[in-house]
Amino acid sequence: MSSIRDIGLAQSGAHKIEWVKRNCPILRSLEAEFSQTRPFENIKVALSIHLEAKTAYLCKVLAAGGAEMYITGSNPLSTQDDVAAALVAAGLEVHAWYGCTPGEYETHIRSVLKNEPNIIIDDGGDLVNMMHTEFADSLDKVIGGCEETTTGIIRLMAMARRDELRFPMVLVNDADCKHLFDNRYGTGQSVFDGINRTTNLIVAGKMVVVAGYGWCGKGVAMRAKGLGARVIVTEIDPIKAIEAVMDGFEVMPMNEAAKLGDFFVTVTGCNKVIAADDFKVMKNGAILSNAGHFNVEIDVEGLEEMALEIEEQRKNIMGYRLEGDRWVYVLAEGRLVNLAAGDGHPAEIMDMSFAIQALSAKYLVENAGKLKEKLIKVPKEVDMEVAKRELNFMGKAIDILTPEQKEYLDSSSL
Structure with a gap:
């Protein structure tokens, strides 16, 4: 059962999400692939990211891959009520509304975490923090998670230093296709x-x-x-x-x-x-x-x-x-002035960042129980895959090393 402001706003939110979809070719390609391969079948995903149209489309892409989505915002002033309503109308569970009080914000996080998620996608660390405190009995259900921001990574590193972090977290913010483009541009x-x-x-x-x-x-x-x-x-x-x-x-x-x-x-x-x-x-x-x-x-x-x-x-x-x-x-x-007083980052930028999120979550599922480290770098192949797709959608091409060049670069005579 979702808790949102007004389901009657759903059509407005759906239009916003559709506009984002048109301008996020990498996520569109992943949605098409996931709908066939279903990498998140029987996987519960708890997500706390600024709840606007780009985030909503990420949620729909994960759901297309079979994920059961439990969604909340990560800031009281960045949730867009019409976008939240559109997700509920599409069959996803959402607990968020614009202008929530601190108490309501925490209640929304609890409402997401009580579903005993397997994957956590976080922005700032509030989901991970509450998971370790109020929902410690369900920690064994968590395969791992992904963190979107510098602030969240700072919190994760502090937890890791204290040996408190109980499951692996992929540091999405540190991926080249995230910080070079999302953080800067x-x-x-x-x-x-x-x-x-x-x-x-x-x-x-x-x-x-x-x-x-x-x-x-x-x-x-x-x-x-x-x-x-x-x-x-x-x-x-x-x-x-x-x-x-x-x-x-x-x-x-x-x-x-x-x-x-x-x-x-x-x-x-x-x-x-x-x-x-x-x-x-x-x-x-x-x-x-x-x-x-x-x-x-x-x-x-x-x-x-x-x-x-x-x-x-x-x-x-x-x-x-x-x-x-x-x-x-x-x-x-x-x-956050760009989200509390605006629509956040441009769609094309978040296309890359959220593709990193989706592929990192897939990596966690594929490697469940195998990852020994608690702080995980985004796999290089994930970063490169997103970059290659983006370059292709931009209509650009680059050079490829010849066999002779590869041999030269691998040579011990350098």
């Missing part, structure tokens, strides 16, 4: 889709402060520059800081950047990246947004305590009046 575009549609302000000529220069930060900085902004990067890693400088960006501590920024985007996976000392020196009109998984990178609670007045300016923009009659604005409650 997907995040870069979708962050500014969310910012622009929410604020209706120009980026060109402004100062954009990007906190974190991992693959997501690289994408955000690149897109800001492309929109005509000047860019400052803040970092804790000296190597990444040098890379940002050589890419043409200013680098400085956050408290210095806070004095200069017009737009702020956090993409670090850490907490209180923008905090009280930074709010104190910000310009009037500074706009703060977050593209990390959890809503902890901007210290919104600290900002609320400092504020002399709090007022909603428009949908997904909350204003805070500080000393000196300065207003700073936080987008989407400090949650």
Whole structure:
């Protein structure tokens, strides 16, 4: 039995999913193959990813392969109620709605996990965490899982260090076809889709402060520059800081950047990246947004305590009046701006990422009981298969080594 907001929204959601399907050729090809080979027959899959149309199509692809799908969202503000309704109308079980409270969010996760899943597909680690705590009695049913994000991998690594992780997890985020394209190009575009549609302000000529220069930060900085902004990067890693400088960006501590920024985007996976000392020196009109998984990178609670007045300016923009009659604005409650205030990454980008998810889940089923390590890299053949399919659908071709070249590269005389 599903728990969603309104089944009457199903037709709208179905149209969104159909549009995604038309623009996801790799997933379409996998859906056709899976419907014939049924690799997930009698397999229960629990999935927690931002519940919008691309995620919904991934769910339908897995279901075409025989999977029993139990679905929830991974963020209270990223679930699209019409998409959730469309999945229920298609016969899948869903527990999610937009704007759920923290308590409702946890209830939705429980509703998914009580079905004793065999495969877990997670985004941020909430499913895996609750599986190990509240549903430990069902851990022996879990073959393994896949993790979508940097934040989730950080949590998994912490569990592994404490020897708490009880089943293998494929680190999908670390696949080349994920982080090189999804994290960089997907995040870069979708962050500014969310910012622009929410604020209706120009980026060109402004100062954009990007906190974190991992693959997501690289994408955000690149897109800001492309929109005509000047860019400052803040970092804790000296190597990444040098890379940002050589890419043409200013680098400085956050408290210095806070004095200069017009737009702020956090993409670090850490907490209180923008905090009280930074709010104190910000310009009037500074706009703060977050593209990390959890809503902890901007210290919104600290900002609320400092504020002399709090007022909603428009949908997904909350204003805070500080000393000196300065207003700073936080987008989407400090949650993922590209999903809480937008539609997330472009369909073609998620086509590759979700193909990695689907093939990694298939790998886990095929190797059930054989994997000894708890943290598993995406198999190279999976990464290469997705890349080859994408290149083919792009209408591009590459060279192939001749036998002579292969012999040369394999030669010990090199």
